[in-house]
Amino acid sequence: MGQIDSAVQEEMVLDELKRAFIHHFSTPIRQATPIRRGWLNYKWKITTDLGDFVLKQYNQERFKSYKPETLQLALSQQKRLSDLGFPCPTLLASNGELMLESANGEKFIVMGYCEGQRVPPGQANTEQLYELGRITGQMHLMLNDGTLYRKSSALFCPPSREERLNHWIELQERAQNSENVQADWLTQVETQRVATENLNLEGFESIESGWAHRDLWMDNLLFHKRGVAAILDFDRLNYDFPRLDVARAVMSCAFRNTLDMSLAAAFMEGYRQEQPSPAQQAPFLATSLQMLWYMESVWWIHDHMELHSLPPVRFAQEMNWLAKHINDLPAMLENL
Numbered sequence: 001m002g003q004i005d006s007a008v009q010e011e012m013v014l015d016e017l018k019r020a021f022i023h024h025f026s027t028p029i030r031q032a033t034p035i036r037r038g039w040l041n042y043k044w045k046i047t048t049d050l051g052d053f054v055l056k057q058y059n060q061e062r063f064k065s066y067k068p069e070t071l072q073l074a075l076s077q078q079k080r081l082s083d084l085g086f087p088c089p090t091l092l093a094s095n096g097e098l099m100l101e102s103a104n105g106e107k108f109i110v111m112g113y114c115e116g117q118r119v120p121p122g123q124a125n126t127e128q129l130y131e132l133g134r135i136t137g138q139m140h141l142m143l144n145d146g147t148l149y150r151k152s153s154a155l156f157c158p159p160s161r162e163e164r165l166n167h168w169i170e171l172q173e174r175a176q177n178s179e180n181v182q183a184d185w186l187t188q189v190e191t192q193r194v195a196t197e198n199l200n201l202e203g204f205e206s207i208e209s210g211w212a213h214r215d216l217w218m219d220n221l222l223f224h225k226r227g228v229a230a231i232l233d234f235d236r237l238n239y240d241f242p243r244l245d246v247a248r249a250v251m252s253c254a255f256r257n258t259l260d261m262s263l264a265a266a267f268m269e270g271y272r273q274e275q276p277s278p279a280q281q282a283p284f285l286a287t288s289l290q291m292l293w294y295m296e297s298v299w300w301i302h303d304h305m306e307l308h309s310l311p312p313v314r315f316a317q318e319m320n321w322l323a324k325h326i327n328d329l330p331a332m333l334e335n336l
Contacts, residue, residue: 010034013042013057013106020102021110024094025050037219045113052113054089063107066235072099073148074237075109077211081142082112087135087230089114116222116229121314122256124223126266129253131227133270136216136249139231140242141274143211151239154209156295161201167298168193174303185303188320192297195323199294203287212242217252219311243284246271247292250285251318258321259332268336285336286329293322 018029027049035043040059045052058066075091075098082090089111091098100108119128171189214236222229246267254263268285300315325332 010042014044016102016104016106017055017057017108020100020106020108021046021048021055023103024100025092025110029055046110050092053092054111054113056109056111058107058109060105060107068099070238071235074234075099077143077148077237078234080147081139084142086139086142087114087228088234089230089232114222114230114232116224119218119221119223119253121218121252122254122260124218124253124263125226126262127226128223128228129263129266130270132221132249132253133246133267134273135228135231135270136245136267137271137274139213140210140245143213143237144242148211148239151209155214155238155240156244156291158201158204158291158294161196161199164196164294164298165193168196171303178303188301188316191320191323192301195293195297195326199290199326201294203283204291204294207241207243207287207291209239210242211237212240212245214238214240214245216245216249221253241291243288244292244295246285247288251289251292251322255318255321257317261332261336264333265336283330283333283336286333289322289329289333290326293319293326297323 014032018032021027021029025048029046029048031047032044032055033046035045035054037043040062042057042059044055046055078088079091079093079098082088091112092110094100098109100110102108124132168189172186172193175186175189213231213234215233216231220233221231250259250264250267254260254267264285296315297319300312300319322329
């Protein structure tokens, strides 16, 4: 019954957006095919007299978690990058507005449709990784070319070791008082705690802040056989640490139960084509991955992991591997 309700709801939203599309662009949607990607937001590939586009509706509850001005900035930068020739979807504006609204308050955007293939996590090839590294470096240069102002601090403020250790200890204590705790999960939490104790946090002090995509993983990438077709979904763009983009892309693309060094090297070779000086800082990739783990581990290792769907399971596996090798990374990635 829930599935029927969901399908009916999706159809109702589509009907509403079809009317809004005619209002904003004076032409109808001829055909709409659902795109089953993302979380909560509805998406369709649409055919119109203006061409093929992606229609993206923002779930009303999820939209409340966004700051409208931050999302508007992200959309404006996506359009700016597209206008400059960067491989990302262009955005259609109506009366100068990129974030549009239907008569009943449905928020939506209309983007150009990008050809390309999805590649499962860990299954990209070296040519794809090289090109992803190159355009990631290019994206960071474009986002930080002076068009946007610099902020006084990055969005992610690494917590103190004591604060993070208290988090893992409290998680362990709650688990030990639970009747349904699994030994494997307790082992995972202990692995995170030990890694937190041993990590050299001073390495984060040299990581430069700047504007970044902040969601650079496989679901937001389209590939050709030997390259990258498009980077998608700039909704989380913000002032943070661009090297977190590097680490997130490498883990999503080059992790196959362990980190594939040839794939990681291909990404970094491409990144250095656009970012030669910062990428030479040692240990560039190692400290980037360490910061990624320090930020994301609490997102994916928690006491409701049995509810995880496939992407979070993958992220949890990445966090466990990083935690186990947190102090080995500089030696493992010495030349990267």
